[in-house]
Amino acid sequence: MKRYKLAVVGATGLVGRTILKVLEEKHLPISQYSLFASSKSAGTKLHFMNTDYIIQELNEHSFDEGFDFAIFSAGSETSKKYSPIAASKGCVVVDNSSAFRMDVDVPLVVPEVNPEEIQNHHGIIANPNCSTIQAVVALKPLDDKYKIKRVVYSTYQAVSGAGRNGVIDLENGIKHYMSGTKDKNYTLEKFPYPIFSNCLPHIDVFLDNGYTKEEEKMINETRKILKKPDLRVTATTVRVPVFNSHSESINVEFEENFHMRELQEVLKNAPGIILQDDVKHNIYPLANNASGYNNVFVGRVRRDDSVASGINLWVVADNIRKGAATNAVQIVEKMCKE
DSSP, X not given: OOOEEEEEETTTSHHHHHHHHHHHHHOOSEEEEEEEEXXXXXXXXXXXXXXXXXXXXXXTTTTTTOOSEEEEOXXXXXXXXXXXXXXXXXXXXEEOSSSSTTOTTSOBOOXXXXXXXXXXXXXXXXXXXXXXXXXXXXXHHHHHHHOEEEEEXXXXXXXXXXXXXXXXHHXXXXXXXXXXXXXXXXXXXXXXXXXTTOOBSOOSOBOTTSOBHHHHHHHHHHHHHHTOTTOEEEEEEEEOSOSSXXXXXXXXXXXXXXXXXXXXXXXXXXXXXXXXXXXXXXXXXXXXXXXXXXXXXXXXXXXXTTSSSEEEEEEEEOTTIIIIIHHHHHHHHHHHHO
């Protein structure tokens, strides 16, 4: 079996460290790893694969030695600058940022949904937004069977999706509350308002049409991944005081009729999905239970009687794992097997 060389860019970040954990679990045929980050982290050590790796500073010559693959998780600006450099050296980049997602020449891939798109790359493959990934894993088998007509997303997204500073804001809010201080003003690192004991209908920046960039991402990425450019999709994305794992209420309208038992079987047998739907015993997906897993959990499956052929779903997944790290590693895994 061929052995490959893999670079991880942004290895010291929240997603980067999770990428390393997933790589340790996957045991891919990789013979050499190199870990890159900014100058701030260069020279530090990370224990990975039973070895202490020295973090290298990312620069224009980092890919001169030749890599088969690179997973980027260091933000859009870094990806825009260095991904084309890596690709020009023959390295296939899997990029976690939003830099290339809507580029018509860059495949946007969720391995359970559209693995065939991997072969259409020109050196760069985009990882979708975390909230989109878990949604389309649930939607794709239903679209194949019943042809989706319209989708309404309402998301409840964990603070880990906003990075380390989002987590700090929630931690500080809890500490502030536990201290009994009546003053509601304390330093916020990420959010415009306290996230503790609060819900913020504001993820990423607001656009001229009143939607946020996060909502537009979900709408446009869903269309691209499902290859339905005219699909009617709308979204409201909300940040909630949960540390990890995104939850989503998804309303779906189909072109074709369905039987509930058959539809549940479709979900149960679909790749990457664990169906948890036994409301008589209060069994349904929970953010706490999804954290640390690579699957997408689906439950609360019920008919929407307000339309001719519609359902409601409750979809939960670890946004750092399946929503970022695991999805990227799965793409590399697919390429290793080609």
